[in-house]
Amino acid sequence: MTARGSYTLAMLLVSTCDPPGQAPDASPSPEPDAALIADAGVDATPPEPPCTAQLAAGDHHFTLELGGLRRTYRVHVPRGLPEGMRAPLLLNLHPSVLNGVGQALFSGMNGPADERGVIVAYPDGIEGSWNAGSCCGRAARDQVDDVGFMREMIADLSHRGCIERRRVYATGHSNGAHLAHRLACEAPELIAAIAPASGVLRVPLEACREGQPVPVLQFHGTEDSMVEFSDAGATVDTWVARDGCTDPPREIYRQGVVRCMAHDACRAGSKVVFCVAEGGGHCWPGSRWCPVGAPIRDIDGNHYMLDFFDQFALP
Numbered sequence: 045m046t047a048r049g050s051y052t053l054a055m056l057l058v059s060t061c062d063p064p065g066q067a068p069d070a071s072p073s074p075e076p077d078a079a080l081i082a083d084a085g086v087d088a089t090p091p092e093p094p095c096t097a098q099l100a101a102g103d104h105h106f107t108l109e110l111g112g113l114r115r116t117y118r119v120h121v122p123r124g125l126p127e128g129m130r131a132p133l134l135l136n137l138h139p140s141v142l143n144g145v146g147q148a149l150f151s152g153m154n155g156p157a158d159e160r161g162v163i164v165a166y167p168d169g170i171e172g173s174w175n176a177g178s179c180c181g182r183a184a185r186d187q188v189d190d191v192g193f194m195r196e197m198i199a200d201l202s203h204r205g206c207i208e209r210r211r212v213y214a215t216g217h218s219n220g221a222h223l224a225h226r227l228a229c230e231a232p233e234l235i236a237a238i239a240p241a242s243g244v245l246r247v248p249l250e251a252c253r254e255g256q257p258v259p260v261l262q263f264h265g266t267e268d269s270m271v272e273f274s275d276a277g278a279t280v281d282t283w284v285a286r287d288g289c290t291d292p293p294r295e296i297y298r299q300g301v302v303r304c305m306a307h308d309a310c311r312a313g314s315k316v317v318f319c320v321a322e323g324g325g326h327c328w329p330g331s332r333w334c335p336v337g338a339p340i341r342d343i344d345g346n347h348y349m350l351d352f353f354d355q356f357a358l359p
Contacts, residue, residue, distance in 0.1 A: 099205035117167035130208035137220030176222030177247035239349035265324025300342030
């Protein structure tokens with residue numbers, strides 16, 4: 045069986061499972077470098093006023109009609125959110141052939157999000173695919189407006205619950221990571237920061253909107269047979285240029301096979317961080333299971349990206 049075939053089979057098996065309440069075990073990892081957190085780039089603008097609607101703790105399923113298509117998404121709300129207080133929102137985007145429920149299981153994000161008071165949305169692509177530009181599946185073939193879907197979903201959630209619109213973030217794996225990059229490129233006014241895993245920018249740079257720079261935390265394995273490591277390096281270079289970073293990369297994390305390098309001197313307090321797993325495959329960082337290649341266990345990817353997101357808000 046080819047690597048792609050084994051990946052598809054593994055993903056289909058995952059997609060039949062229910063999402064977990066806890067994150068998968070991961071090797072303990074050091075805290076992010078203090079200097080990375082010091083220059084947060086978050087202004088002192090007062091928060092949005094308290095809201096009156098709040099989704100109950102637990103999991104919810106919602107439907108939207110957009111462009112003649114019925115779009116669906118799931119939302120996980122942590123317990124113990126203060127009544128009337130707005131919470132950050134994380135868009136967690138599944139890879140090809142998976143769906144929102146499968147991504148909740150695959151990423152194990154619900155547990156860490158509960159600890160941090162972050163609401164997580166798990167949208168569903170069209171036939172398991174997202175239109176990230178030159179990829180992937182039916183969504184790209186039919187030019188489905190998935191950026192528009194993300195806009196409508198954020199607006200819909202803002203009416204249903206207490207979402208802090210200045211703190212909307214995106215992560216994802218593979219095809220979902222491609223879409224996270226596209227969101228940051230084409231909708232920088234929506235997304236405060238992104239942390240894609242095993243995905244790259246699949247739209248031309250000229251498609252990116254001018255405006256607020258978007259902080260980026262990129263995870264990638266050097267032996268990823270599905271998305272070339274060299275393409276990830278080129279994507280990071282694109283964000284370094286777009287965010288106006290003027291400093292050379294400096295090491296902020298090293299454990300086992302994982303090394304993270306950061307550009308800190310970027311426009312408007314933005315940052316670009318590249319976490320590389322030597323020998324790592326097409327994986328979710330921190331998970332003990334990897335669909336293709338060697339797992340990336342030497343970093344707790346979920347907590348690391350939540351630490352990264354916590355530094356940034358839209359102006």
